Amino acid sequence: MFDVNNIRKDFPILSRTVNGKPLVYFDNAATSQTPNQVIDVIADYYRNYNANIHRGVHTLSQEATDAYEAARNTIKSHFNAAHAHEIIMTSGTTHSINIIASGYTQLLKKGDELIVSAMEHHSNIVPWQMLCERTGAILKVIPMNHSGVLEMDVFNDLLCEKTKLVFVNHVSNALGTLNPIEEIIRQAHAVDAKVLIDGAQAAPHIKADVQALDVDFYVTSAHKLCGPTGVGMLYGKENILNLLPPYQGGGEMIAEVRFEKTTYADLPHKFEAGTPNISGGIAFGAALDYMNGIGLEAIAAYEQELLDYGTDKLKAIEGVKIYGEAPQKTAVISFNVNEIHPYDIGSILDKLGIAVRTGHHCAQPIMDFYKIPGTVRASFSFYNTKEEIDMMIKALNRAIQMLK
Numbered sequence: 001m002f003d004v005n006n007i008r009k010d011f012p013i014l015s016r017t018v019n020g021k022p023l024v025y026f027d028n029a030a031t032s033q034t035p036n037q038v039i040d041v042i043a044d045y046y047r048n049y050n051a052n053i054h055r056g057v058h059t060l061s062q063e064a065t066d067a068y069e070a071a072r073n074t075i076k077s078h079f080n081a082a083h084a085h086e087i088i089m090t091s092g093t094t095h096s097i098n099i100i101a102s103g104y105t106q107l108l109k110k111g112d113e114l115i116v117s118a119m120e121h122h123s124n125i126v127p128w129q130m131l132c133e134r135t136g137a138i139l140k141v142i143p144m145n146h147s148g149v150l151e152m153d154v155f156n157d158l159l160c161e162k163t164k165l166v167f168v169n170h171v172s173n174a175l176g177t178l179n180p181i182e183e184i185i186r187q188a189h190a191v192d193a194k195v196l197i198d199g200a201q202a203a204p205h206i207k208a209d210v211q212a213l214d215v216d217f218y219v220t221s222a223h224k225l226c227g228p229t230g231v232g233m234l235y236g237k238e239n240i241l242n243l244l245p246p247y248q249g250g251g252e253m254i255a256e257v258r259f260e261k262t263t264y265a266d267l268p269h270k271f272e273a274g275t276p277n278i279s280g281g282i283a284f285g286a287a288l289d290y291m292n293g294i295g296l297e298a299i300a301a302y303e304q305e306l307l308d309y310g311t312d313k314l315k316a317i318e319g320v321k322i323y324g325e326a327p328q329k330t331a332v333i334s335f336n337v338n339e340i341h342p343y344d345i346g347s348i349l350d351k352l353g354i355a356v357r358t359g360h361h362c363a364q365p366i367m368d369f370y371k372i373p374g375t376v377r378a379s380f381s382f383y384n385t386k387e388e389i390d391m392m393i394k395a396l397n398r399a400i401q402m403l404k
């Protein structure tokens with residue numbers, strides 16, 4: 001049974017105050033909070049078996065290696081990858097995307113085409129623009145409509161034999177839109193293009209099955225699903241990862257080093273140069289265990305209730321305009337009130353203990369599309385409550401009184 005009051009006890013931060021008021025944390029799309037079960041795993045590592053992995057014969061190193069590889073296996077099972085070595089541990093979504101964008105430098109030629117969507121996070125735009133500068137490839141954009149839904153007929157028209165790669169987020173962090181990735185993958189594969197799905201915003205709510213999706217690359221960050229910052233994953237199909245060169249050179253990623261010639265290690269180590277975020281990787285596994293213990297379906301169903309409740313309450317306020325009303329979306333509400341600058345609303349809400357995001361949410365093209373400087377974004381997680389939404393609505397009404 002999903003019991004939010006019990007769940008909240010796992011998150012020590014939720015009982016603190018901000019500016020003398022109880023914290024209401026609605027910035028979950030930027031980073032999620034961390035339960036004791038994950039905090040304890042990190043502390044346990046440093047207290048009891050802190051050691052470098054994959055090299056020592058001593059007991060601590062073996063314990064650390066076993067825990068790290070067990071976490072890789074948890075991640076592999078969660079996303080249903082065929083092999084554990086298809087899971088590359090990275091520092092997060094941004095790092096994962098850069099590994100692929102950098103790796104494609106040798107595989108592209110001038111005039112090749114890449115397709116991105118209009119609703120991407122900057123980390124799924126800029127590395128590809130840099131790739132285009134290096135190779136002469138051309139970046140095309142799938143447009144979106146005013147509800148924040150991709151125009152799939154235009155996507156179909158953009159696809160051609162020149163298309164080599166398509167990269168789209170599973171869920172938009174700025175709008176909450178759930179994109180039709182099954183269809184995107186199927187259509188891209190019909191012209192032999194590879195597909196990277198940015199799952200940073202989807203992974204906390206939706207279990208992606210990479211084999212069923214037949215996706216070529218799927219990337220995410222641990223810190224959006226109750227894990228620590230600075231760790232994430234790159235899933236890639238074995239045969240494609242084997243075609244790509246290493247991203248960084250260094251320790252861990254080599255088979256043999258000679259001054260005449262160095263050979264590289266097999267997957268996944270080829271892409272894991274240097275000492276990784278060991279406690280973070282272990283805690284990533286613990287975070288998935290924690291979320292699966294509650295159940296992603298129960299989480300998504302409860303968050304949908306919060307989304308519906310919050311959307312109705314916000315719409316009842318005069319002057320509120322919501323950006324992103326896709327029929328299928330996660331619990332993210334981007335909005336503005338009349339001509340009030342989002343920053344001013346965010347600052348007053350903070351004074352009242354309520355944490356929301358303001359600005360362009362690392363998705364400036366979306367703001368340009370709507371011709372706005374930014375939005376206020378309230379993003380809910382499974383540990384939030386309707387009472388907290390009521391507190392935000394009350395605070396927002398106060399802010400509007402003060403600012404009008």
Ligand SMILES: *Cc1c(COP(=O)(O)O)cnc(C)c1O
Pocket residue numbers: 029030092093094095121123124169171172173198199200201221223224
């Ligand atoms: C948060 C986010 C990213 C970036 O993740 P990092 O952890 O900062 O690398 C990329 N894409 C989407 C959709 C996101 O929500």
